[in-house]
Each structure stands twice: as structure tokens, then as C-alpha cells.
Amino acid sequence: MSEIAATNHPTHLQHHFSEMAQQNDSAKLGMWIFLLTEILTFGGLFVAYAVYRAWNPDMFLMAHKALDVQMGALNTVVLILSSVTMALGIRAIQLDNPKQSVRFLVITIGFAVMFLVVKYFEYAHKFHVGQLPGKFYTYTGIEGTNPHIFFSIYFMMTGLHALHILIGIGLLSWVIRKTRQNIFSSQYYAPVENVGLFWHLVDMIWIFLFPLFYLIG
């Protein structure tokens, strides 16, 4: 019996799992538990947003006009496209096509960089005119009380999100390198899949950030 087990043992099956399906399920379960903590991390910021918007509905309405809807919409489209290419990259490795997988993952990184470039131009403009959080706020073009609160929340939420994009680029590069080394196949691609889950979550958070900041009223 031990001989059969030894000959049929998949290369990537760790000895503490009885079969690949179990190992993959465990990896995914762990990733999802991490994603829950991510949802709750951003959740705290969403609560801050809800409280301050409820307290200052008019200020939020006036302050959000300082954001560029076109830039925000462009970034939404870019992230959705990156999610599609991420999913297609996973599909390619499921079909034992590492070359195609690498291509899709590289395109995904391309979209991620594009997102950050757009974000850079938005941030640079706000730094330039002084639409900044808290005491750094020096802009005079917005009517109402305490518009710096809007920009505090804006920079916290989009900043944390942009940090996640940066981490995502790092994770994607790592997965691309391992795919190039032919480590992944239809039998073992849990890291690709888990990086994909992370990437989709980052996209999902932006799906909420976009209407909440750029499309108020």
C-alpha cells in the first residue's frame, strides 16, 4: 500500500495532506480567512466614511466636486479589465498553458500600473492645490465647513487601496516568476488562484470607493 501511495504521490502534495484536493481547499480556506480580515479593515474606514458623511452631508456634496469623475471612471474600467485578465490567467494555468497564463498576468500588472499612474496624477493635483487631510488643507475653493475631513477619508481609503495595488503587483510578479519556472500546472496552481482572490478583492473594494467618492449626488 505504501508503494502505491509513493508512486501516485503528486509532486506538489505536502506530506501532511492526504490528497491534492484537500491541500488546495486548505490553501483557499486560509486565503479567504485573510480576505475576511481585509474586508473588516476596510470596513472600519467605510464606517468612518458613513459617520462623517451623515454628519456633513452638504460638505461631502461640495467637496466631492473637487474629484475628477473621468479619472475615477477610467480607473474603474482599468481595474475591471485587470480582474478579467487575472481570471483568464488562472484559467490558462488550469488548462496547462503556462505561457498564456504569464501573458495574461503581465497584462494584469500593466493595468495595475496604469491604475497607479492615473492615481498619481490625481494625487499630484491635490497636493499641488492643497486639497489635503487635516491641518495640511489649504485649498480655498470649496464652500462649507471642514472640507478637510472629506480629503482625510479620501486619502486614507484610496491610499490604503493603492497600497494593496502595489502589494498585488509584487504578488503577481512573484507568481509570474514561478509560472515561468514551470512550477505550476493544472495539478498545482493554488498560489496563482490565491493571488487572484486577493486581486479580485482589491477590485471589489474599488467598486465601492468609486461611487462613494466620485459620484455623490
Added chain:
Amino acid sequence: MNMNTSQNQTAFAAPHVLPLKIYLGVGALLLILTGVTVGVSFVPLGGFNVVVALLIASVKALLVALIFMHLLWDHKILLIFFVTAIVILTIFIALTMFDTMERGLVNPETRSPIQQDAIIYQNQQQPANTNGTGGH
């Protein structure tokens, strides 16, 4: 213990591959919904603007979670986890809003203790102390 059969048949996991059409279709749907949410935001609906925006965003997020993140076909425990996080977040937001919005009903004087002396910046015609509280 049926070690033989389990080793021979399920030791290697067969991935569940979705057809290309599904990914492209969901991607197109997400882009269309993005267009809709931008368009609707320019229609004045008063308080309903934020409701519509969040509704569309939730549909989009659900599409990403169920299809792209494969929750529809994965082990149901993952879906339960995801729903749990959403429920906890909803409780978090709802209870906080009950507190912060209805605090004045209990004690009008402590209704908004934070904002009263925290006007850092103001740019409007009215005197500073008429509408510092935001309120309802």
C-alpha cells in the same frame, strides 16, 4: 480505509474550468454597470442617489465574488465566510449610525460634541456658529 481508491482517483485534483464566454460576459456586464452608475449619478434623485449607487456597486461586487472568485462553485464554507463578513460589516455600520444619528434624542447637549469646537476650516457666507453641526 479505502486508501487505494482515494490515492488512485482523487489524489490528483481536476480543476473546475469555466468557459471563456462566462469571464468575458461578466467583464462586459461589469463595464456596462459602471456606465450605468456614472450615468445615474448625474440624475438628481435626492437621497436615492446613494442608494442606487450602492445597489449597483453591490451587484458588481457580487458578480466578482460569485464568478471571478469562484464562490458559486467552491466549497460552500467559503461562501458562508464571505456572507459572515458582510453581515458583521452591516451590523458594524448600522449600529454605529443608530448611535451617531440618534444621540441627540437622548441628550441634545452632547449631540455632536466632536464638531462643536472642531471647525478647522470654513468658507461660507453664514456666521460660523449657525451650522457647525451638520445634523440630519
